[in-house]
Amino acid sequence: MKPFTNFESRMVPLPLNNIDTDQIIPARFLKTTSKQGLDKQLFNDWRYDAAGNPNPEFIINKPESQGVQVLLAGDNFGCGSSREHAPWALTQWGFRAVISTSFADIFKQNSLKNSLLPIEVAADVHAELFAAPAGATVKIDLPNQTLTTPSGRVVTFPVDEFSKHCLVKGVDELGYILEQSPEIAAYEAAHPALINALA
Amino acid sequence: MPRTIMPRTIIEKLWDNHVVHELPGAPSLLFIDLHLVHEVTSPQAFQGLRERGLKVRRPDLHIATADHSIPTSDRSLPIVDPIAANQLAQLEANCKEFGIRCLGVHSDQQGIVHVIGPELGLTQPGMTVVCGDSHTATHGAFGALAFGIGTSEVEQVLATQCLLQRKSKSFQVQVEGTLKAGVSAKDIILALIARIGIGGGTASVFEFTGSAIRALSMEERMTVCNMSIEGGARAGLIAPDDTTFEYLAGRPHAPKGAAWDSAVARWRELATDPGATYDRTVTIDADALEPMITYGTNPGMGVSINEALPKPSEVSDPMARESITKALAYMGLEGGKPLVGHPIDVVFIGSCTNSRISDLRTAAGLLKGRKVNPKVRVMVVPGSQEVKRQAIAEGLPEIFRAAGCEWREPGCSMCIAMNGDQLTPGQYSVSTSNRNFEGRQGKGGRTFLASPLTAAASAITGVVTDVRTLL
Numbered sequence: 001m002k003p004f005t006n007f008e009s010r011m012v013p014l015p016l017n018n019i020d021t022d023q024i025i026p027a028r029f030l031k032t033t034s035k036q037g038l039d040k041q042l043f044n045d046w047r048y049d050a051a052g053n054p055n056p057e058f059i060i061n062k063p064e065s066q067g068v069q070v071l072l073a074g075d076n077f078g079c080g081s082s083r084e085h086a087p088w089a090l091t092q093w094g095f096r097a098v099i100s101t102s103f104a105d106i107f108k109q110n111s112l113k114n115s116l117l118p119i120e121v122a123a124d125v126h127a128e129l130f131a132a133p134a135g136a137t138v139k140i141d142l143p144n145q146t147l148t149t150p151s152g153r154v155v156t157f158p159v160d161e162f163s164k165h166c167l168v169k170g171v172d173e174l175g176y177i178l179e180q181s182p183e184i185a186a187y188e189a190a191h192p193a194l195i196n197a198l199a
Numbered sequence: 200m201p202r203t204i205m206p207r208t209i210i211e212k213l214w215d216n217h218v219v220h221e222l223p224g225a226p227s228l229l230f231i232d233l234h235l236v237h238e239v240t241s242p243q244a245f246q247g248l249r250e251r252g253l254k255v256r257r258p259d260l261h262i263a264t265a266d267h268s269i270p271t272s273d274r275s276l277p278i279v280d281p282i283a284a285n286q287l288a289q290l291e292a293n294c295k296e297f298g299i300r301c302l303g304v305h306s307d308q309q310g311i312v313h314v315i316g317p318e319l320g321l322t323q324p325g326m327t328v329v330c331g332d333s334h335t336a337t338h339g340a341f342g343a344l345a346f347g348i349g350t351s352e353v354e355q356v357l358a359t360q361c362l363l364q365r366k367s368k369s370f371q372v373q374v375e376g377t378l379k380a381g382v383s384a385k386d387i388i389l390a391l392i393a394r395i396g397i398g399g400g401t402a403s404v405f406e407f408t409g410s411a412i413r414a415l416s417m418e419e420r421m422t423v424c425n426m427s428i429e430g431g432a433r434a435g436l437i438a439p440d441d442t443t444f445e446y447l448a449g450r451p452h453a454p455k456g457a458a459w460d461s462a463v464a465r466w467r468e469l470a471t472d473p474g475a476t477y478d479r480t481v482t483i484d485a486d487a488l489e490p491m492i493t494y495g496t497n498p499g500m501g502v503s504i505n506e507a508l509p510k511p512s513e514v515s516d517p518m519a520r521e522s523i524t525k526a527l528a529y530m531g532l533e534g535g536k537p538l539v540g541h542p543i544d545v546v547f548i549g550s551c552t553n554s555r556i557s558d559l560r561t562a563a564g565l566l567k568g569r570k571v572n573p574k575v576r577v578m579v580v581p582g583s584q585e586v587k588r589q590a591i592a593e594g595l596p597e598i599f600r601a602a603g604c605e606w607r608e609p610g611c612s613m614c615i616a617m618n619g620d621q622l623t624p625g626q627y628s629v630s631t632s633n634r635n636f637e638g639r640q641g642k643g644g645r646t647f648l649a650s651p652l653t654a655a656a657s658a659i660t661g662v663v664t665d666v667r668t669l670l
């Protein structure tokens with residue numbers, strides 16, 4: 001995993017609450033066995049019309065959204081299914097952070113494992129960001145856990161210590177768990193299996 | 200001197216029993232007793248193992264099945280969708296390569312992952328159970344800590360049998376009293392979600408308690424726990440009791456003989472200790488519950504069947520007002536009126552929420568000797584091959600067919616509309632599944648979530664119906 005660095009970006013505002021993973025990427029695109037190419041289906045059913053042409057009104061399709069790395073969304077972003085295809089599609093499109101007042105648990109964990117930073121802000125900061133003029137930028141500093149709003153206000157956001165360490169240093173979680181193999185073996189020795197699914 | 204032990208909830212006991220290792224500044228490493236695998240969220244995980252040259256650490260603790268993208272039409276025919284066919288073939292190939300048992304497309308034990316785990320006796324009290332699927336909480340009905348995970352975590356469990364986890368908050372949902380006729384387990388959970396909202400249980404694990412929960416069968420308990428994620432919770436569970444043990448006894452993977460007796464003794468220890476405290480509690484009065492139905496585009500947008508839908512003009516928060524306005528527009532509905540009497544096009548009876556034998560019996564009980572409205576397509580999709588066999592033994596398919604329903608092969612089907620079973624744009628369904636998000640049952644489709652009773656009643660009349668008018 002590449003280390004997560006500080007950056008400054010404009011925002012793509014999506015002022016809707018409870019954006020679920022079926023909207024982020026509809027289930028019919030989950031028949032793929034690859035992680036790649038999912039950016040094309042990001043927000044598919046809002047992004048394309050019935051004939052499959054881009055809907056020019058949808059924010060993601062607007063010229064000013066291209067190259068933007070921050071998604072600004074309503075409350076409880078990422079609710080619904082556990083599909084990791086949601087953060088894969090978001091990061092492949094180019095997002096590196098999503099700002100909301102809250103995130104669904106599984107989406108949050110999936111995002112942190114894919115270098116997509118879920119930034120939780122208080123309602124007043126959230127409102128300020130939505131009210132910011134088009135094209136305004138925010139600064140994101142993960143090591144210091146700060147977000148600088150377009151007005152220059154610096155607010156801190158929560159990230160658990162371990163996830164931050166993994167993101168900043170580019171640590172791979174699976175590698176970290178594998179290092180604990182002796183402890184896993186000791187646990188297994190003390191706890192005989194409850195089932196044998198192979199039988 | 201007597202040792203004082205802090206009273207613990209079942210959630211804390213399950214957690215404590217599975218901690219493998221704790222390092223400062225990191226989440227706890229938790230051991231996973233059972234991992235369920237399906238075709239959609241696993242291919243990239245197996246690929247990850249291959250790229251790293253890793254093996255599956257404990258093949259004995261994983262079971263795979265094909266459910267999400269599998270057709271529910273005649274299984275002897277080839278699968279028409281080449282992408283789905285490839286994904287299903289990939290699952291079988293991956294399981295073979297890594298030594299995992301796979302109940303694939305042609306297995307006589309195939310079924311929805313959350314139906315087969317309990318059915319085979321693989322899901323047991325006291326376990327940690329995970330699956331790359333958010334409805335894994337279903338298994339919590341047995342007093343297991345069961346939660347959905349992403350594909351990176353699927354890879355971690357395959358490779359290490361462990362996951363890094365942070366403790367959740369405990370959230371007691373106390374349901375006291377007796378359900379009225381026509382009101383079912385599905386209505387309990389829909390009422391909870393309507394009350395706390397779809398983010399209400401975020402970062403929590405629900406423990407369902409109270410006399411109304413104790414009175415539920417195992418299948419009904421699974422319906423309740425299944426939709427914990429729709430309330431935002433990571434998991435939902437119910438302490439095991441005699442109902443649990445009776446269900447498990449004699450199942451293929453349940454312990455036998457002396458091992459059974461010691462298992463039951465161990466399972467009885469799991470219940471929350473008197474005096475243990477929860478981070479939050481809500482109480483639901485079972486006597487006051489009515490049949491529930493959702494009207495919007497998330498499962499929290501639910502009302503009791505004769506209740507008027509909210510009017511956007513009465514919602515003060517602008518973003519919430521915008522969300523509800525958008526939901527009503529998508530659904531083609533007006534606020535201020537109840538849903539009863541609204542015409543429908545499709546009824547779907549199935550999914551990991553309501554596709555077990557008791558759900559089918561309930562629906563068949565109402566449909567027996569009646570006809571479904573000719574304008575309505577009614578699909579009945581059993582949760583597994585085992586459920587299908589049992590239904591056939593009881594003569595249920597004949598009842599469904601005589602009433603004018605389609606009787607199909609087991610799978611997720613129109614719950615997720617990946618396999619060609621789907622609504623066309625603008626169609627309305629009453630569905631016993633768990634999600635009503637925009638497009639969930641097919642692009643442009645509109646879903647009303649309800650119980651099998653409400654679904655069967657609406658199938659008969661062709662409009663959203665209060666089942667009690669037909670009882």
Ligand code: SF4
Nearest residue numbers: 334550551611614615
């Ligand atoms: S039935 Fe629906 S909710 Fe359940 S596992 Fe299948 S797709 Fe997911």
